[in-house]
Amino acid sequence: MRVVLDTNVIISGLNFPGNERLVLELALRGRFELYLTEFILEEVAGVLGRKFNWTGDRIQQALRTxxxxxxxxxxxxxxxVIEGGHADNRILECAAEASADYLVTGDRRHLLPLEEYRGTRIVNAPRFLSSLEAS
Structure with a gap:
C-alpha cells in the first residue's frame, strides 16, 4: 500500500500520542510504503524548529529516520487544486507522483473535503487505521 502523510500528521506523530503517532509508527515499521518529497521534509523541519523548539540535531535525526x-x-x-499557491498543492503532487493509495491528513479545510485526488483516497488518521485493519 502506497501512502503519503501530510506534514501535519508527521508533526503530530512526532510530538503527541494518538492516532497520528500510531500511523507514523506503522510507517516506520514498514506496514505500508511511505512516500516523501523534499518539500515535505523541509516543511517538517521548519515546523519542528519554529513551533516545537526542536534542536537542529534532533530535527536532522527525525529527517534521517x-x-x-x-x-x-x-x-x-x-x-x-487549491487556489492561491497553497502549500497543500505540493502534498497532492507527491500523492499523484507516488500513485498513492492514501493521503493521510488532518487538514479539514483544504484536503479532507476533496476526499480523492487522481485515484488517491484522502482520509484522516482514524479512518486510515480502520482501512488498514480491514485489509
Whole structure:
C-alpha cells in the first residue's frame, strides 16, 4: 500500500500520542510504503524548529529516520487544486507522483473535503487505521 502523510500528521506523530503517532509508527515499521518529497521534509523541519523548539540535531535525526524509511519522489508541478499557491498543492503532487493509495491528513479545510485526488483516497488518521485493519 502506497501512502503519503501530510506534514501535519508527521508533526503530530512526532510530538503527541494518538492516532497520528500510531500511523507514523506503522510507517516506520514498514506496514505500508511511505512516500516523501523534499518539500515535505523541509516543511517538517521548519515546523519542528519554529513551533516545537526542536534542536537542529534532533530535527536532522527525525529527517534521517523518515528519509531512510520512506521513498523520495520528485513530482512535477501540477495545476493547482487549491487556489492561491497553497502549500497543500505540493502534498497532492507527491500523492499523484507516488500513485498513492492514501493521503493521510488532518487538514479539514483544504484536503479532507476533496476526499480523492487522481485515484488517491484522502482520509484522516482514524479512518486510515480502520482501512488498514480491514485489509
Amino acid at each position: 523518515l528519509s531512510d524509511t520512506g521513498q523520495m519522489v520528485e513530482p512535477p508541478r501540477l495545476p493547482e
